[in-house]
Amino acid sequence: MKKMTSLVMAVALVPVMAMGVATVSAEEDRQAMGQQQESGFITSKPQGSLSADDLIGNDVRNRQTDEDIGNISDLIIDEDGRISAVVVGTGAFMGMGGADVAISWDRVEQVRDGEDDVSLYVDMTQEELEQAPEYDNEEGGMFD
Numbered sequence: 001m002k003k004m005t006s007l008v009m010a011v012a013l014v015p016v017m018a019m020g021v022a023t024v025s026a027e028e029d030r031q032a033m034g035q036q037q038e039s040g041f042i043t044s045k046p047q048g049s050l051s052a053d054d055l056i057g058n059d060v061r062n063r064q065t066d067e068d069i070g071n072i073s074d075l076i077i078d079e080d081g082r083i084s085a086v087v088v089g090t091g092a093f094m095g096m097g098g099a100d101v102a103i104s105w106d107r108v109e110q111v112r113d114g115e116d117d118v119s120l121y122v123d124m125t126q127e128e129l130e131q132a133p134e135y136d137n138e139e140g141g142m143f144d
Contacts, residue, residue: 050110050118060088060120063109069126074137076102086120087137090129102135 045051052075059068074087083105091098109121124132 054118055086055120058118058120060086060103060108060122062125063121063123065125067126069122069124069129070101072120073100087135088129090126099130100135100137101129101132103129 055072055075058072060070060072061067062069070088070090072086073089075083076085076087078084085102085104086108087100087102089098090101103122103124107122111119111121113119
């Protein structure tokens with residue numbers, strides 16, 4: 001009976017101990033990030049974040065059909081430094097034809113496929129994207 005009680009106690013404590021380890025690890029991550037930000041330098045990409053390199057060149061897919069409907073050629077960054085839209089190249093064949101269309105970032109679903117891999121989905125078909133107004137990179141902007 002004593003062995004059974006010890007076994008039950010050990011099994012009950014494993015999740016508690018694991019949770020404690022995860023909490024310490026998360027706290028260490030926050031402290032390290034805080035120290036990096038105080039110095040003005042970041043030595044690695046924070047967990048859960050994306051870089052421009054993770055997005056540019058990435059395919060954009062239709063959420064319902066999983067069809068590739070274009071790929072990201074540029075990011076539009078607002079005054080606060082946040083992504084406001086992605087520029088998607090559509091309908092090009094061997095680099096000819098097609099147009100650039102800007103899609104609001106809040107319309108793009110990001111699905112993580114691993115630590116650095118991300119799949120991007122929208123509720124649009126390729127035809128809808130091709131009929132959307134073309135994005136003009138020369139108009140507007142902060143430095144115009």
